Amino acid sequence: MRAKYVLAEMLVGLWRNVTMTIAMIITMIVSLSMLGASLLMYMQVDEMKGHYYEQVEVSIYLEKSIQDAERSDIKSKLDSDPLVKNVLWETKEMAYENFKAQFRDAPDLVNAIGADELPESFRVALHDPKKFDQINATYAGLPGVDTVVDQQKLLQKIFDILGSIQNLSLVVAGFMGLAALLLVANTIQVAAYSKRREVAVMKLVGASNWFIQAPFVLEAVFAALLGSILAWVMLVVGKVVLIDGKLAALTDLLLPVSWGNVNLMLPILAGIGSVVSAVTAWVTLRFYIRV
């Protein structure tokens, strides 16, 4: 009976300020979907880092004038190095073949390069790609070594761009979240004001605090749950239309966003949204309905 009363009061309250309720839900949708998008991007960047860093290599380019003894010296050093996972020796011929394959769309460029002009190199995969500096320190100065290049540095630029997009959406989510909070506080105040007579009588006859406050808090939680479900729908639409649709060509590079991660956003957004709005509503009532 009490639960029924509280729920009925909640629905009446939401309906009485229906424009405010809609405004509250819309700001929640926007802020929660931005939050969801940036969380997804964070998980995505993490996954991509893992994926690419496993494939990432350090290239040790060798001088053209390198002696066989120097080369085998470097090779044995690499083979016994605990940091190194495996080593591939790319000869001049292999480098040229790779180059031809890579730039097959630009025959002029291929023709401009002679078959023995490309440097030979060791392609070194590391157990921990972050230990590039140690590799660089050990091998850069050895006789016969031209330069040591870390492919990770190239990837870092892509990750930096993704990171700044993620930060931007977090900032937007923050601002919209603040707007949503203020709207929640405002809606609850209006709801409490429109029921001030009932609240005064309830306090007078000794209704418990939770019983007075529950319908208002539930209004905010209900709006947050609805907002988070719609925000999740926005993320699903975003995945289907944008990531899997228009940007499908890029997913070779960017890795597809998994359904598991998208679905994980529903409980996360619903949880964050409802807890934050419940606390906001409760704090608002603390100031508004004094015992």
Add this chain to the structure above:
Amino acid sequence: MTKTYPKASRPSLDDVSVSIEKGDFVFFIGPSGSGKSSIVKLMLHEIKPNKGKVIVNGKEISSMRSWKIPSFRRSIGCVFQDFRLLPNKTAYENVAFALEVIGKSKAVARRVVPEVLELVGLGGKEHRYPHELSGGEQQRVAVARAFVNRPLILLADEPTGNLDPDTSIEIMRLLDRINRTGTTVVMVTHDSNIVNQMRRRVIEIEGGRIVRDQARGVYG
């Protein structure tokens, strides 16, 4: 017990000490601003004293934890000058509301509410809205709401302030009847007519101090 409101130059109640026995009928009288209404607020724990204690039903409420206040208030009924009825609810619903919000079931309300409405003399008018009732009838609804929970104490803050003399007398008869069931009645008023007719204990307050406490007093 002393109560000073913030920003007030002198205390509203200055070192006042009074004790009311169970089953008493007490009038607090005095001019406006004398501090008599503060007594009702103190007994309801709407305000706290700056110094001293307020003991109601054997419990010291001046130091009571705030979460215990709702259940404490269930033992006190309250009637005000402005009735404080909910305009969108009928007489029955107004009284039932007071039961529902403290967790009583609809079945209890169906049994108890008609009974108490009959007691206050509103039998047959259960389904009228407040605007369809006269001032005296509205105050009867308010008394029914205050009494439906069988409180130990009934606080009445100028209950006849908005009523004509004849209606006031009827409300007083009702309060007297409630008092005879064993309920302590504490009434704040400046209606000399009523005080003189009832001949009950009168405590007069002036400038925050008790100037008279008389067992079968008149308005003076």
